[in-house]
Amino acid sequence: MPDTMHEDLFKSARRWAQTALDAYTDPADHDFAVHHMAVADEHLSKSYLSSITEVLLVPDRPSIDDLLVLGGHEGKAGKGRAGLRTIGGAEAVARAEKVLGKPEPVNVIKAGRWFYPCAGIVCSSGRGWSGLLIQAAPGSLGGSG
16 A cells, blocks of 8 residues: 555655755765755655645645645546645745644753654654654654654
């Protein structure tokens, strides 16, 4: 069974975050680190929104195909997910903040683990920033931990 949209976006966020952290370890690549982490943030926000309902990803001026895919009728859309247009990163973050409420500050947890309560994300680092792992906290984003 193929992954749901929010699972695909969550996996993508993890990949982009890892490439951002890899780039951050090389001073010559800091610009890439910033870009890649911004994409990770966009995909994480979209993953959260689509875990509630994919309709939250509808752009301001959607096409019929966008509405069909995000409304759960991908088979009736011309290109399916491949042709899908969704909201941009800034709008995804803004919508996620509206749903989540005001973000809480990062709380430090023991043993090099951080928890972002506003998004249900746990980051753990065994080797400093380059070893950062992003995973869904238990019960968030439909994840089991």
